[in-house]
Amino acid sequence: KQEVTQIPAALSVPEGENLVLNCSFTDSAIYNLQWFRQDPGKGLTSLLLIQSSQREQTSGRLNASLDKSSGRSTLYIAASQPGDSATYLCAAATDKLIFGTGTRLQVFP
Amino acid sequence: KAGVTQTPRYLIKTRGQQVTLSCSPISGHRSVSWYQQTPGQGLQFLFEYFSETQRNKGNFPGRFSGRQFSNSRSEMNVSTLELGDSALYLCASSFQRKSYNEQFFGPGTRLTVL
Numbered sequence: 001k002q003e004v005t006q007i008p009a010a011l012s013v014p015e016g017e018n019l020v021l022n023c024s025f026t027d028s029a030i031y032n033l034q035w036f037r038q039d040p041g042k043g044l045t046s047l048l049l050i051q052s053s054q055r056e057q058t059s060g061r062l063n064a065s066l067d068k069s070s071g072r073s074t075l076y077i078a079a080s081q082p083g084d085s086a087t088y089l090c091a092a093a094t095d096k097l098i099f100g101t102g103t104r105l106q107v108f109p
Numbered sequence: 110k111a112g113v114t115q116t117p118r119y120l121i122k123t124r125g126q127q128v129t130l131s132c133s134p135i136s137g138h139r140s141v142s143w144y145q146q147t148p149g150q151g152l153q154f155l156f157e158y159f160s161e162t163q164r165n166k167g168n169f170p171g172r173f174s175g176r177q178f179s180n181s182r183s184e185m186n187v188s189t190l191e192l193g194d195s196a197l198y199l200c201a202s203s204f205q206r207k208s209y210n211e212q213f214f215g216p217g218t219r220l221t222v223l
Contacts, residue, residue, distance in 0.1 A: 034211070034212070036214070041197075041219070042216060042217070043113075043115075043199055043214040043215050043216040043217045044199065044201075044214035045214070046211055046212070046213060046214070049211050089152070091152075095165055096142065096154040096157065096165055096167070097142075097144075097152075097154065097201075097212065098154075099144075099151055099152035099153075100151075101151050102151070
């Protein structure tokens with residue numbers, strides 16, 4: 001049974017810091033690994049999708065890596081801004097998305 | 110292109126009632142999946158519909174059901190509501206089946222059961 005874990009559960013940092021959010025999964029038989037952002041009371045916004053054959057994806061200040069053999073993915077946020085404050089969720093894609101519990105990020109000015 | 114839309118956005122019901130939630134996928138998307146989000150259990154998969162057929166189902170009781178119409182719009186129904194059904198219900202659409210395609214989520218329906 002696929003299980004997805006995210007560390008840390010919460011993070012509070014000053015503006016400008018570079019951040020690393022971690023996601024681990026127990027079963028390497030995944031189609032892809034997806035990262036989402038969720039603002040309070042809102043739906044999910046897709047950030048990055050890494051196919052199982054890929055090692056990383058980049059979008060602006062965001063970079064996500066995938067290491068299937070070790071069951072890990074990392075989301076790197078460069079030069080954080082207060083607008084980055086949200087909950088970040090990773091999801092392992094099998095026949096459905098299995099979500100982690102999220103990392104709640106607060107970036108203060 | 111319009112995103113995924115869900116109606117209603119908020120619902121308040123009492124125990125024992127039933128409720129129907131609606132999801133309209135992105136134009137051209139044929140797969141719709143439903144998820145339940147609660148503070149205790151996080152995001153959990155309910156079911157997936159493709160071409161008007163349920164293709165996959167999560168571990169939820171039979172009180173949770175759904176359907177998909179020929180225009181790919183989907184509805185989910187919860188009968189005999191319980192307090193524990195209070196949650197944010199999210200639907201996601203994708204072009205093809207299964208989660209190897211990027212999934213686009215709607216804003217959700219917040220259901221409160223009193």
